[in-house]
Amino acid sequence: MTVTRGLEGIIATTSSVSSIIDDNLTYVGYNIDDLAEHASFEEVVYLLWHRKLPNLEQLSEIKRQLAENAKIPQQVIDHFKTYPIKRVHPMAALRTAVSLLGLFDEEADDMSPEANYRKAIRLQAQLPIIVTSFARIRKGLEPIEPRTDLSMAANFLYTLLGEEPNEVAVEAFNKALVLHADHELNASTFTARVCVATLSDVYSGVTSAIGALKGPLHGGANEAVMKMLSEIGEVENVESYINEKFANKEKIMGFGHRVYRKGDPRAKHLKKMSEKLTKLTGQPKWYEMSTKIEELVTARKPLPPNVDFYSASMYHSLGIDHDLFTPIFAVSRVSGWLAHILEQYENNRLIRPRAEYVGPEKQIYIPVEQRG
Secondary structure, three states, X not given: OOOOHHHOOOOOOOOOOEEEEOOEEEEOOEEHHHHHHHOOHHHHHHHHHHOOOOOHHHHHHHHHHHHHOOOOOHHHHHHHOOOOOOOOOHHHHHHHHHHHHHHOOOOOOOOOHHHHHHHHHHHHHHHHHHHHHHHHHOOOOXXXXXXXXXXXXXXXXXXXXXXXXXXHHHHHHHHHHHHHOOOOOOHHHHHHHHHHOOOOOHHHHHHHHHHHHOOOOOOOHHHHHHHHHHHHXXXXXXXXXXXXXXXXXXXXXXXXXXXXXXXXXXXXXXXXXXXXXXXXXXXXXXXXXXXXXXXXXXXXXXXXXXXXXHHHHHHHXXXXXXXXXXXXXXXXXHHHHHHHHHHHHHOOOOOOOOOOOOOOOOOOOOOHHHOO
């Protein structure tokens, strides 16, 4: 038995959803650069679920379905108001709310392909509104109902901030959603597939994935990047801060990746949008600090920035609370989770690896009265 810690390099399944080959990320064979520059998030959702890009009629239909299913049950809104708001992280709220959604879905335990697809539509449509509703409720504000005439990117910003976003903001947010939509067999996707491989329901699979994404080694890195930028404060403080980190052998968040060796292909797109948005909002220092950090880190180690690094300053310049960065990741990545869940159901086999036992052997039971 050969042990591979973290299952690194292990091929656990086959998939037609996405691939990472020689540092190139593709969704169903489409290069991520091409999709980031041209595709709407709704097109990407359709692509991941149907393995083809939609025509105009198909795109219009999935937009209609998503828009009509975006409103979340009042019971979920009411449930938010019972949370200890001051200490609950939005990822914990999202995890609980998705599980709660399953209680109010009459098709929750219907495992037919048709019902599972309808549940996928509802989850994709409702996750953004769960995040924005919780974000407003914890500030004492009422949730805003999503509009049927806005894209998913625009609707998120509208229902979060209470005003229709400008074109640059929508472009940036749409690009972020496209770039985060899927990433092969990452930790949260693998968690979702392990869960539903038992023939558990879609809601359980997505709830499990959110639990995995919540960890700082997976989805929490962009929040940690913004914490670092806030601690640095000004561009002139960057060099001393990074030098101290290196001297203390502390991890600098937002650099390196388990899979990519030459660089995360998604990072450059968010770097451009970070520069554009921080200038537009009069906050160029966040981008300038980020580029200075990148320069100092890459000069010492071959660790280029990953997708989390520039998304932090970009989200901050949009006026988004820092602890919402990881829930935004989930708003996008649920499209990939659902694609993999549906794929797992299509050709299911229980995922049950083995472990090499390294504990004591040949022990004999001794009655409790005789134990020292």
